[in-house]
Amino acid sequence: xxxxxxVLRGIPAAGGRAEGAITVWSSDASVPAGSGSGGxxxxxxxxxxxxxxxxAAAADHLRSLGWREEAAVLDTNRLMADDPTxxxxxxxxxxxxxxxxxxxxACEEQASKLADLRNPMLAARADDVRQIGRRxxxxxxxxxxAAPTGSILVAAELGPADVVxxxxxxxxxxxxxGGSLTSHAAIVARGLGLPMxxxxxxDLMTATDGDRMLLDGxxxxxxxxxxxxxxxxxxxxxxxxxxxxxxxxxxxxxxxxEAPTLRCNAxxxxxxxxxxxAGAAGVGLLRTExxxxxxxxxxxxxxxxxxxxxxxxxLRGHTATVxxxxxxxxxxxxxxxxxADRGVGLLLEHPDECSAQLxxxxxxxxxxxxxxxxxxxxxxxxLATVRDVLAAAIEECGPAVASQPRLGAMIESPxxxxxxxxxxxxxxxxxxxxxxxxxxxxxxxxxxxxSSAAAAADPAVIGQVARVVEAAxxxxxxxxxxxxxxxxPDIARTLVGxxxxxxxxxxxxxxxxxxxxxxxxxxxxxx
Amino acid sequence: MSSSVExxxxxxxxxxxxxxxxxxxxxxxxxxxxxxxxxxxxxSASARSILELLxxxxxxxxxxxxxxxxxxxxxxxxxxxDVIAGLAAAPGGPGQAPVDDSGEPADQ
Numbered sequence: 001x002x003x004x005x006x007v008l009r010g011i012p013a014a015g016g017r018a019e020g021a022i023t024v025w026s027s028d029a030s031v032p033a034g035s036g037s038g039g040x041x042x043x044x045x046x047x048x049x050x051x052x053x054x055x056a057a058a059a060d061h062l063r064s065l066g067w068r069e070e071a072a073v074l075d076t077n078r079l080m081a082d083d084p085t086x087x088x089x090x091x092x093x094x095x096x097x098x099x100x101x102x103x104x105x106a107c108e109e110q111a112s113k114l115a116d117l118r119n120p121m122l123a124a125r126a127d128d129v130r131q132i133g134r135r136x137x138x139x140x141x142x143x144x145x146a147a148p149t150g151s152i153l154v155a156a157e158l159g160p161a162d163v164v165x166x167x168x169x170x171x172x173x174x175x176x177x178g179g180s181l182t183s184h185a186a187i188v189a190r191g192l193g194l195p196m197x198x199x200x201x202x203d204l205m206t207a208t209d210g211d212r213m214l215l216d217g218x219x220x221x222x223x224x225x226x227x228x229x230x231x232x233x234x235x236x237x238x239x240x241x242x243x244x245x246x247x248x249x250x251x252x253x254x255x256x257x258e259a260p261t262l263r264c265n266a267x268x269x270x271x272x273x274x275x276x277x278a279g280a281a282g283v284g285l286l287r288t289e290x291x292x293x294x295x296x297x298x299x300x301x302x303x304x305x306x307x308x309x310x311x312x313x314x315l316r317g318h319t320a321t322v323x324x325x326x327x328x329x330x331x332x333x334x335x336x337x338x339x340a341d342r343g344v345g346l347l348l349e350h351p352d353e354c355s356a357q358l359x360x361x362x363x364x365x366x367x368x369x370x371x372x373x374x375x376x377x378x379x380x381x382x383l384a385t386v387r388d389v390l391a392a393a394i395e396e397c398g399p400a401v402a403s404q405p406r407l408g409a410m411i412e413s414p415x416x417x418x419x420x421x422x423x424x425x426x427x428x429x430x431x432x433x434x435x436x437x438x439x440x441x442x443x444x445x446x447x448x449x450x451s452s453a454a455a456a457a458d459p460a461v462i463g464q465v466a467r468v469v470e471a472a473x474x475x476x477x478x479x480x481x482x483x484x485x486x487x488x489p490d491i492a493r494t495l496v497g498x499x500x501x502x503x504x505x506x507x508x509x510x511x512x513x514x515x516x517x518x519x520x521x522x523x524x525x526x527x
Numbered sequence: 528m529s530s531s532v533e534x535x536x537x538x539x540x541x542x543x544x545x546x547x548x549x550x551x552x553x554x555x556x557x558x559x560x561x562x563x564x565x566x567x568x569x570x571s572a573s574a575r576s577i578l579e580l581l582x583x584x585x586x587x588x589x590x591x592x593x594x595x596x597x598x599x600x601x602x603x604x605x606x607x608x609d610v611i612a613g614l615a616a617a618p619g620g621p622g623q624a625p626v627d628d629s630g631e632p633a634d635q
Contacts, residue, residue: 072550076546079577083578083579085573086578110582113578117582117584121546125545125546
């Protein structure tokens, strides 16, 4: 007997509609999720083999660029992933555990043996082994998502580092029991145009793999076990929406304000590919911290290289605006316990780790027009100090990366705006992060639904943006907006009207924003 | 035909058995049809396992026992001993200076 229909109401996090069977997913590798979490020891060994191949490919890439020493570091990581002892322990543990849990646990066993030797070099290798385990577990998750029971992902929560697991899979919609509107998963979902509803409540988790669901991301509704009548209505409404979208034809092309450069925001290869396909002039904000939000140590140059190489290879010949690690605030990985600072303040407390990331970016960024973006800058001195660290990193990298990338400051707080006249004297460009600027200017928490992008239209926020634009204009440098506010057509038009020269938005918003700013010059009354 | 071979050698002074040297031993041991074991201070490690080799925690200058069984046991032991001896002198590789895991001299 079919289960009876249940309508669950949550918060709309990303618009769009999806219909299909569900895949229940858990981010905790040790907990079997749903009924389809199976898999065998062979799957775990195959995942380790794939991790080894990833290291080999990254090593080949570095070697092709002439960095033999750096490639050799990745070669040893490959030997670890291919290690026969690790494979044997993984097989043994997989007898009574899900494969992802077995591989994580086997790596932990080996890592703790190295860590017990209390030698700092070997402790660093212990972290390498743990990272191999996490990476293999992620591949196993991806493998499951690539052949899912259904096309709608159902989970209690999605951690920020989990987002890389579902991009590029056949998942067409996301329903979460918890979660928040401004979570990083929601940002990526909007970027990819995946409908997503959050805060549907614990009742959602009574669903099992294969159950049918209708998901309306714009309305914030999920219907479990939909009746045939509901499904028909859902499809009719979907068709009406689609034809409505088609009817919004171009409103004219009069341009007397210089059209802004449109780029995309990204943290994954899927977003970069989607953005370039949608005509983005490269990436205006590449978030580098997302893959490391569950890391247990600061990313080394090698691990950064592994994460960045595929992204920056895809951006060869394009502008690649790489933001340095923006840890702190709501992005605190396990290796940072209760950091007092965030963004650039935190980076400058760890100059060696900052330099390691810069070297990885410089090396991987060869072939693209590289720009570096420094998060949460509040004073000119902070940016000047990063410039010194950058100069030393370029020196260390040698002649192969001699060109000097442009260095920009992210302006995300009222403090930064109050120092903007000094900041623009040391910045090659500035980029306004509206998400945090809105939250801090209006005194609301970033996770608060009220801090939605639309709040950027508040006169207090617009006033801050205008101050930044004016200072940038006087200093003859470009000014971008890369917050979510830039993806709202009306606000994008306002920003361009203020003199913003570049907008960077989620790939799925490029078409709408191009349309919006094309008609920028049209007076309000004509519409 | 199977045989068993054992020889004693010394890690070059200043060359602890860290990732890069261990990796070279793994590559050499994997070339031979033999089960190769390296013993240090009573602990044994498979010479095909970089993780077991690292877990020995062998510092530079210590004595290692290399033993092997299998059809290519003799060649495997000779090969591994050559690799260990060459860790000090390999061109572009670690020299007499202490090395870190990238194989670069630690003082650079």
